[in-house]
């Protein structure tokens with residue numbers, strides 16, 4: 001196995017790419033919450049909870065990408081990377097992913113103000129997403145850039161939603177699916193750039209092992225978000241459930 005505990009020489013780029021791709025075994029597509037959504041077993045409340053909580057990830061992605069750019073001295077990389085921010089924030093002639101996600105919210109019956117207020121964002125989701133943004137602020141820019149490589153596995157997950165949700169959830173309005181559709185090509189383009197950076201940068205055993213750890217950290221973030229949603233919307237154990245029915249947790253971005 002190429003990722004054995006103490007390798008003495010670096011993997012070839014092909015082997016390293018394979019090791020990165022093998023991490024797909026831990027993608028959140030395999031999380032029970034996600035499997036339930038895929039199989040048509042999620043309730044309206046569980047879908048709404050997922051959409052409202054994932055909105056925090058969506059709005060944090062441009063902050064994360066801006067942090068990477070802020071640490072990157074290479075103009076050519078920044079020129080490419082800035083497209084990720086535009087993908088989400090939009091530009092003249094393109095509404096952007098955040099707006100598309102707000103439409104998804106409306107399509108599942110959530111007013112856009114509910115998403116924008118972040119009132120449904122669970123603390124565990126917030127902490128997980130914030131960990132991603134903070135990592136991007138602190139890390140060497142190549143490491144932060146390559147932490148986006150969970151996107152290797154994202155086109156499959158978006159396609160699976162497009163293939164199955166309309167059949168399972170007839171109550172979701174069709175306009176809601178625009179986000180998933182637009183990410184199919186955007187994620188592939190991101191991955192091409194991210195992978196190229198990873199294969200060039202990780203030219204030692206240490207860097208390769210560290211990058212695999214970083215990818216695992218990112219997988220942990222996505223998985224932990226769904227763990228929080230499982231507690232709140234499946235097991236009916238939102239934070240402070242033993243004390244109050246009220247959502248008393250803090251809602252600010254400032255901590």
Ligand SMILES: O=C(O)c1cc(C(=O)O)c2c(n1)C(=O)C(=O)c1cc(C(=O)O)[nH]c1-2
Nearest residue numbers: 061147148149150151153154157158183222
């Ligand atoms: O719906 C998903 O399961 C999913 C996962 C991920 C991911 O793997 O991080 C991203 C997205 N979607 C996505 O839409 C997106 O724009 C995105 C950007 C990034 C990133 O790390 O920069 N990940 C993801």
